[in-house]
Amino acid sequence: MLPNPEPVFSWVHGGEGLVGWGEAARIEVKGADRFAAAERWWSELVATAEVEDTIGRPGTGLVAFASMSFADEPGSSVLIVPRVVVGRRDGATWRTELHEGDDAPITPIVQPVRRVRVTRYSEGRLSVTDYRKAVARAVERMRAGELAKVVLAHDLVAETDSPLDQRFLLQNLAARYPSCWAFAVDGLVGATPELLLRKTGETVESRVLAGTAWPGSGESAESRLDSAKNRSEHEFAVRSLAETLRPYCTELDVPQTPSVLRLPNVAHLASEVSGRLDPAKTTGPGALLRLGHAVHPTAAVGGTPRTEAVALIAELEAMDRGRYAGPVGWIDARGDGELGIALRCAELRGSLVRLFAGCGIVSDSDPDAEVREAAAKMLPIRDALESA
Numbered sequence: 001m002l003p004n005p006e007p008v009f010s011w012v013h014g015g016e017g018l019v020g021w022g023e024a025a026r027i028e029v030k031g032a033d034r035f036a037a038a039e040r041w042w043s044e045l046v047a048t049a050e051v052e053d054t055i056g057r058p059g060t061g062l063v064a065f066a067s068m069s070f071a072d073e074p075g076s077s078v079l080i081v082p083r084v085v086v087g088r089r090d091g092a093t094w095r096t097e098l099h100e101g102d103d104a105p106i107t108p109i110v111q112p113v114r115r116v117r118v119t120r121y122s123e124g125r126l127s128v129t130d131y132r133k134a135v136a137r138a139v140e141r142m143r144a145g146e147l148a149k150v151v152l153a154h155d156l157v158a159e160t161d162s163p164l165d166q167r168f169l170l171q172n173l174a175a176r177y178p179s180c181w182a183f184a185v186d187g188l189v190g191a192t193p194e195l196l197l198r199k200t201g202e203t204v205e206s207r208v209l210a211g212t213a214w215p216g217s218g219e220s221a222e223s224r225l226d227s228a229k230n231r232s233e234h235e236f237a238v239r240s241l242a243e244t245l246r247p248y249c250t251e252l253d254v255p256q257t258p259s260v261l262r263l264p265n266v267a268h269l270a271s272e273v274s275g276r277l278d279p280a281k282t283t284g285p286g287a288l289l290r291l292g293h294a295v296h297p298t299a300a301v302g303g304t305p306r307t308e309a310v311a312l313i314a315e316l317e318a319m320d321r322g323r324y325a326g327p328v329g330w331i332d333a334r335g336d337g338e339l340g341i342a343l344r345c346a347e348l349r350g351s352l353v354r355l356f357a358g359c360g361i362v363s364d365s366d367p368d369a370e371v372r373e374a375a376a377k378m379l380p381i382r383d384a385l386e387s388a
């Protein structure tokens with residue numbers, strides 16, 4: 001019998017990806033060592049499993065879904081191997097089942113999606129007023145020369161009239177945001193536009209986002225994004241990814257100028273980075289976790305310099321981000337997989353939904369504008385919640 005009849009894991013982009021049910025194995029890890037601990041666990045599990053995989057593509061065979069905390073402390077990260085995974089990629093569809101001993105095959109019980117209604121919204125651990133103050137303080141600290149960029153976030157709590165069925169959120173997010181990755185891992189659900197890393201054999205790709213425009217003024221998204229502030233926010237993010245990924249690559253292609261990614265709620269400056277990995281440094285089932293550890297957090301969610309920015313986030317936000325802004329996605333036994341950055345998402349606990357959004361702050365940021373930008377970034381989850 002499945003512990004949960006619902007598809008509890010998801011990583012879907014434009015109708016392709018992976019969906020999983022049930023839990024065959026899980027590990028929770030904490031602290032600065034969390035990526036290495038997850039990598040050890042996954043490598044041992046892969047070494048002891050007997051796998052029959054007649055397709056042999058990324059995502060076939062043994063797969064784990066991963067959701068890592070943003071910060072070293074506090075926060076818990078999780079890796080879960082579902083009992084059933086259904087995948088679709090490049091026109092091929094497959095199903096993977098896990099059995100322990102003489103387990104009977106699993107038949108997922110598909111139940112209708114339960115609709116919910118939001119009964120109220122309330123402030124999270126960092127209210128909008130305090131978020132505005134935190135942004136103003138960060139601007140002062142940057143003008144004093146302490147650091148160049150920091151990404152500050154705040155939260156919002158929604159209550160629903162009955163426990164939330166995560167498929168309710170997922171189906172809405174996947175339908176409205178097909179160019180994002182609709183994910184669900186252990187109660188963290190969202191549709192992120194940002195791909196931290198995709199590893200396919202020796203190829204690595206990343207979509208770096210930073211710099212945002214949202215509807216409001218009459219100007220085009222392109223002209224609003226073409227400001228010194230947005231360009232510098234973006235450059236810090238791209239540089240942080242490139243500098244930490246390059247030591248693992250034999251080639252790395254970083255575009256000179258960003259493109260514009262348009263979403264229904266916002267538009268972003270986007271850089272599609274790609275490279276070839278050095279096989280000597282990226283072998284084994286845990287390779288993607290190793291790369292994730294190296295590049296996280298980029299300055300799209302942390303800041304520049306990284307250590308100072310992470311410390312300032314802890315000081316000024318004074319809330320636990322949990323797994324928001326951490327790497328989220330899946331890995332397979334070959335070490336391939338995809339990790340996004342958990343953005344435009346919410347943490348679900350029964351009838352409580354905790355939404356998050358953050359903005360890159362540089363020395364010329366305007367606190368009022370950042371408050372509006374964070375509100376625009378919460379719209380995907382709010383719209384999905386209110387779509388009953």
Ligand SMILES: C=C(O[C@H]1C=CC=C(C(=O)O)[C@@H]1O)C(=O)O
Binds near residue numbers: 153209210300301359
């Ligand atoms: C931190 C978030 O977005 C990041 C990704 C894209 C654009 C961003 C920005 O322009 O501030 C942020 O760096 C979030 O959505 O919570």
